[in-house]
Structure formats: structure tokens, C-alpha cells
Amino acid sequence: MYSSTCFNQILAGPAAAKGPRVPLDDDFCEFYQANYGRVVAMATAMLGDRREAEDVAQEAFARALARWSRLRRYDQPGAWVRTVALRLAIDSARRARRGVRATVALAAQRRPDDPEPSDALPFTALGAALRTLPLRERHVIVLHYLADLPVAEIARECGLPSGTVKARLAAGRKRLGQQLGCQPEEVPGAG
Amino acid sequence: MRDDSRHDDELRERFTEWAGPLRAAVPPPLAVIQRRRRRRTARLAAATGGAVAAVTAGAVLLAGWPAGARRPAPPLSPYLAAPLPAPDAGPETAPYFITLDAGNRQPATVSRASGGTLGQVRPPAPGLTLTWVTAAGDDRTFAFAARDQAGQTTFWELRLSAAGQPGRLTRLPVPPLDGGQVTGLALSADGSQLAVASSTGASSAGASSTGVSGSGPRLEVASLVTRTVRTWSAATGQVSMLSWAGDDELAFYWLRADPVTSVPRPGSGVRLLDTTRPPASPLAASRLLVADGVTVHGSAGITGARITPDGRAVLLTLHPAPRHGLFRIARFSAATGRLEQVILSSPGDSLGYCGVTWTSPSGLRLLAQCGIAQAVRSDHGTTRPVNQTWSIPGSTTADPTSFAW
Numbered sequence: 001m002y003s004s005t006c007f008n009q010i011l012a013g014p015a016a017a018k019g020p021r022v023p024l025d026d027d028f029c030e031f032y033q034a035n036y037g038r039v040v041a042m043a044t045a046m047l048g049d050r051r052e053a054e055d056v057a058q059e060a061f062a063r064a065l066a067r068w069s070r071l072r073r074y075d076q077p078g079a080w081v082r083t084v085a086l087r088l089a090i091d092s093a094r095r096a097r098r099g100v101r102a103t104v105a106l107a108a109q110r111r112p113d114d115p116e117p118s119d120a121l122p123f124t125a126l127g128a129a130l131r132t133l134p135l136r137e138r139h140v141i142v143l144h145y146l147a148d149l150p151v152a153e154i155a156r157e158c159g160l161p162s163g164t165v166k167a168r169l170a171a172g173r174k175r176l177g178q179q180l181g182c183q184p185e186e187v188p189g190a191g
Numbered sequence: 192m193r194d195d196s197r198h199d200d201e202l203r204e205r206f207t208e209w210a211g212p213l214r215a216a217v218p219p220p221l222a223v224i225q226r227r228r229r230r231r232t233a234r235l236a237a238a239t240g241g242a243v244a245a246v247t248a249g250a251v252l253l254a255g256w257p258a259g260a261r262r263p264a265p266p267l268s269p270y271l272a273a274p275l276p277a278p279d280a281g282p283e284t285a286p287y288f289i290t291l292d293a294g295n296r297q298p299a300t301v302s303r304a305s306g307g308t309l310g311q312v313r314p315p316a317p318g319l320t321l322t323w324v325t326a327a328g329d330d331r332t333f334a335f336a337a338r339d340q341a342g343q344t345t346f347w348e349l350r351l352s353a354a355g356q357p358g359r360l361t362r363l364p365v366p367p368l369d370g371g372q373v374t375g376l377a378l379s380a381d382g383s384q385l386a387v388a389s390s391t392g393a394s395s396a397g398a399s400s401t402g403v404s405g406s407g408p409r410l411e412v413a414s415l416v417t418r419t420v421r422t423w424s425a426a427t428g429q430v431s432m433l434s435w436a437g438d439d440e441l442a443f444y445w446l447r448a449d450p451v452t453s454v455p456r457p458g459s460g461v462r463l464l465d466t467t468r469p470p471a472s473p474l475a476a477s478r479l480l481v482a483d484g485v486t487v488h489g490s491a492g493i494t495g496a497r498i499t500p501d502g503r504a505v506l507l508t509l510h511p512a513p514r515h516g517l518f519r520i521a522r523f524s525a526a527t528g529r530l531e532q533v534i535l536s537s538p539g540d541s542l543g544y545c546g547v548t549w550t551s552p553s554g555l556r557l558l559a560q561c562g563i564a565q566a567v568r569s570d571h572g573t574t575r576p577v578n579q580t581w582s583i584p585g586s587t588t589a590d591p592t593s594f595a596w
Binding site: 029032033036037038040041044045048049050051052054058059061062063065066124126127145146173176177180 | 198199202203205206209210213214215216218219221223224225227228231232270416417418
């Protein structure tokens with residue numbers, strides 16, 4: 001039995017009327033609805049682009065759907081989707097970085113009176129600051145601040161020593177603080 | 192320690208605030224995920240099928256699709272308004288085009304079948320004039336260059352509804368061009384990359400990554416996915432007639448003429464740029480496909496060029512020579528640079544565009560016209576005249592600055 005929201009979700013969309021219908025469990029639908037926005041937020045933080053982040057999130061949920069009979073038995077299927085989405089995001093960012101050398105970040109090119117692009121969220125101060133972080137620091141920052149994971153969990157999820165996670169977290173925090181102007185001020189000449 | 196904790200809390204608050212609208216986003220219908228899963232399953236099956244799949248595919252191609260069999264779903268890019276057509280699609284899959292100056296009318300969507308105007312395309316802001324238009328591969332997604340009175344050019348996207356009605360123009364995340372003249376514009380088939388050729392003046396992106404600056408030609412490829420720009424520039428020469436082959440290769444016409452005799456120098460012609468290679472000069476980063484000096488039954492001088500989306504052929508419009516007064520629209524092999532087929536020979540006229548107006552991804556099906564009186568449809572090498580219901584007025588030069596199909 002589907003909940004009404006999920007039932008409408010399944011009926012919606014042009015593909016619903018054609019092609020073999022894949023049986024869907026109600027719990028996948030609820031899982032999808034509960035976690036989609038969270039995954040998009042994390043992928044956007046990694047990629048700086050909401051459209052690409054949505055693409056990554058949808059791919060991660062498509063993979064989850066293909067394995068749902070197994071994933072549903074996990075304690076935290078959300079963690080599986082999150083991990084897949086972040087790996088896809090990292091791959092995508094690396095691909096882009098390999099082929100692309102930006103002349104100037106677009107954020108710096110915009111003028112105050114330019115019409116906003118439709119997905120302007122990455123252009124907020126925090127979005128812009130995130131883009132200055134190396135990917136490995138961005139990854140732990142996202143897990144810490146957006147997935148609310150403690151250091152030990154991040155270390156387990158990333159397969160890293162706790163000390164490395166702490167160091168990356170500290171470096172990322174420092175960079176973000178400098179970009180956002182919320183870093184505790186250092187005394188000039190000290191240290 | 193207290194400062195660190197406060198800093199941590201402050202960051203956490205900012206993240207929570209930043210992510211709020213994203214977390215609240217309404218997920219797309221589950222059907223989107225189901226469809227994606229089906230495509231993924233099909234891809235995996237194809238990959239693991241290996242030789243069996245290849246043999247089967249070959250057999251299906253040879254025998255044709257059995258009646259009632261389901262064709263594989265066409266690829267769907269998140270940057271397009273509609274799925275891409277099949278490689279061998281006919282012009283029926285492209286029922287609309289956009290003209291910027293159809294008979295002194297405003298920019299408009301036009302129906303191929305009736306030639307009628309379906310809707311006006313309005314500039315996005317007062318004082319902006321739409322100067323260039325280019326189409327993605329889905330027939331529904333278009334990009335525009337718009338110039339303001341101060342000479343700055345900005346870039347915009349338009350999506351058509353399934354009925355061909357234009358929506359609102361939205362600003363593309365592409366650096367504006369300050370003062371330069373756009374000499375070419377091409378949106379990739381999947382709508383994810385916009386190529387802009389320009390001359391004289393610099394982009395607001397600042398100094399080029401090749402270190403070459405000044406008034407020479409500049410070719411920029413902006414990724415609408417990563418919002419980054421790659422630049423190829425040179426001190427002299429001209430870049431125009433841009434067209435995409437696949438996602439990574441961009442064809443362009445390169446001309447560098449001798450300043451005294453005006454004769455094109457070696458290397459001029461239609462060239463292919465691998466956009467994944469590090470930026471350099473357009474000449475150094477590309478290879479020549481068809482040289483500028485190519486002739487077809489006396490016609491010579493390239494006035495129009497586009498590569499087919501699959502990258503296998505180059506479709507050229509050649510200017511009539513003085514004693515052979517015909518325009519020729521011809522197909523050349525991209526691999527060898529050799530002539531494969533003359534699609535159309537026409538005296539042309541001064542009232543209409545002369546060149547290929549629409550091509551399928553494989554290039555084996557296309558529409559071409561020369562002037563307002565002669566139009567043909569070519570299907571796998573067989574050419575026949577068509578009743579030209581549409582009108583693309585303009586000069587007989589074939590660089591399609593004023594329409595996109």
C-alpha cells in the first residue's frame with residue numbers, strides 16, 4: 001500500500017505511463033522523499049552547481065533503487081546513498097578539474113546588477129568559500145557540517161585515520177573562516 | 192578553545208542556513224528515478240553483454256527494427272528541454288527553428304511545416320538586442336548572444352515548449368564579452384557547453400590562459416556544468432562558423448590571410464579543436480579537416496561550414512567562381528578531407544540563406560537551401576527538392592548568424 005504522497009509521486013512523470021512498471025516499495029518512496037534534499041545539499045556543496053548536484057543525487061537514488069531489496073535491510077540506507085552521491089560528485093569534480101582550467105571563477109565575474117542565474121545558491125558567500133577548498137577538505141567539511149557526522153564516523157566512512165580527518169577539518173575550517181570573515185583573529189606577529 | 196568552539200558553531204549555523212532551501216527542495220517524480228534505473232540497467236547489460244551484444248546489435252541493424260519492438264530511449268541531458276533525436280532522425284524531429292530577422296519581424300519561433308510564426312522571442316531586458324542564436328540537439332533548447340548599447344554581449348538560454356512556444360530567456364553562466372564582436376556561437380548537442388568566437392576586445396574573464404591578449408581572435412568554451420571557461424586565442428587570424436562534434440570536439444573556420452595579397456595562408460580552412468586539450472592558440476590546438484583552397488566543380492571559397500554532430504563529415508557551402516556561377520553545398524569526409532557528395536548546386540540569390548539548414552546527428556539526413564527558391568532534402572545520399580514553406584532571408588553568405596534549427 002502506498003502513502004498518498006508516494007502514490008502521486010509514482011503516478012507523476014511522463015515515463016510512468018509507458019515502459020515496464022518497476023514495482024516500488026512504499027518504504028523506498030518515503031526514503032527517497034526524506035533524503036533527496038539532504039543529498040542534493042551535500043552534492044551542491046561538493047560541486048558548487050545545483051543542476052549537476054541534482055544529476056548526481058538522482059543517479060545515486062537510481063543505484064539505490066536497483067539494490068533496494070538489500071539496502072532496505074541496512075540500519076542506515078541513507079548513509080549508503082550519501083556515500084555514493086559524494087563519490088559521484090568527487091569523480092565529477094575531478095573530471096572537470098582535469099580538463100578545465102578556469103580563467104576566473106564566475107562568481108568574481110558577476111556584477112551586482114547582473115540578473116541572477118536560476119540556481120544562484122553556490123554564489124552565496126558560503127558557496128563561494130566552499131569552492132576554494134581542496135576536494136579532500138571539502139569532503140570532510142560536508143560530512144561534518146551537512147551530514148552532522150563526528151570525526152570517528154567520517155574517518156570510518158572515508159577510510160582515513162582520525163588524525164587525518166581532524167587535520168583536514170581544521171584546515172577546511174580555517175580556510176572557510178578566512179573567506180567568510182568569521183575566523184578568530186590572530187595577533188599579528190604571534191607564533 | 193572557546194573561540195574554536197564558537198567558530199565551529201557559527202559555521203554549523205551558516206551551513207544549516209545555506210542548505211535549508213536545498214534540503215527543502217521537492218524531489219522530482221519517482222518516475223525520473225525509475226527511468227534512470229532502467230537506463231542504467233540497460234547500459235550495464237550492454238557493457239557486460241560484450242561480443243554477444245555487439246553481434247545482436249549488428250543483426251538488428253542489418254534486419255531493421257522489428258515491428259512493434261521498443262527502440263532504446265534516446266539520451267536525455269539535464270540541460271535540454273527534450274531528448275536528443277536518434278542518430279538517423281529525419282527533419283520531422285525538428286519542427287521548429289528560430290530566426291532573428293525574418294522579414295523585419297522580431298525574433299521568432301517558426302514552424303517548419305507551415306512557415307508560420309509560433310511565438311515572438313523578446314529580448315530579456317530593454318536596450319538589449321539579440322544578435323546571435325544557436326541550437327542544441329533537441330530542437331527545443333537555444334542559446335542567444337545579446338548586445339547592449341554599451342557594447343557588452345551577454346548570453347542567454349531559451350527553451351521552447353513542446354508546441355514551440357518560447358519561454359523566458361534566462362541568463363547563462365557565461366562571462367560577458369566587453370566590447371568584442373561575436374564571430375561565432377555554438378551550443379553543444381547536449382546543451383552543456385557554449386562555444387563563443389570573438390574578435391577585437393577582451394572577455395571580462397580577463398587575461399587568457401594562453402597569455403595572449405589584444406585584438407586577435409578568441410575562442411572560449413564555457414561549461415554550463417562546471418561554470419568554467421577555457422580560452423584559445425591568437426594574435427592574428429579569424430575564427431568563425433562554429434559547430435560541435437560530440438561533446439568535446441569543436442569545428443571552426445580559421446582564416447589567416449596574407450596582409451598584402453589577402454590570399455589565405457596555409458592552415459586556413461575548417462579545423463577541429465579537441466576542447467579537452469590544454470588551451471593554446473586555436474591553430475596549434477586543432478587539426479585541419481578541409482583546407483580553404485578546396486574546389487568543387489569550379490566553386491571555391493568556403494562561405495559556410497558545419498561538422499555533423501557525429502563528427503564524420505563536414506558540410507560546406509562554396510562560393511561560385513566567376514565563370515562557374517553556382518553555389519555548391521557539399522559533403523566532405525572529416526577523416527580524409529575528400530569530397531563525398533554535392534548536395535545542391537544553385538545560382539542562389541541575394542534574398543536568402545545558402546547552406547545546410549538542418550542535419551540529423553549522423554548527417555545522413557539533412558535539409559539545405561540556397562536562396563529563397565531552392566531547397567532540398569537529402570536522405571542517405573538521395574537528394575530531392577522540397578516545397579520550401581519556411582523563409583530564412585538574409586545574405587547568401589552561409590554563416591548562420593541569424594537563425595538556428
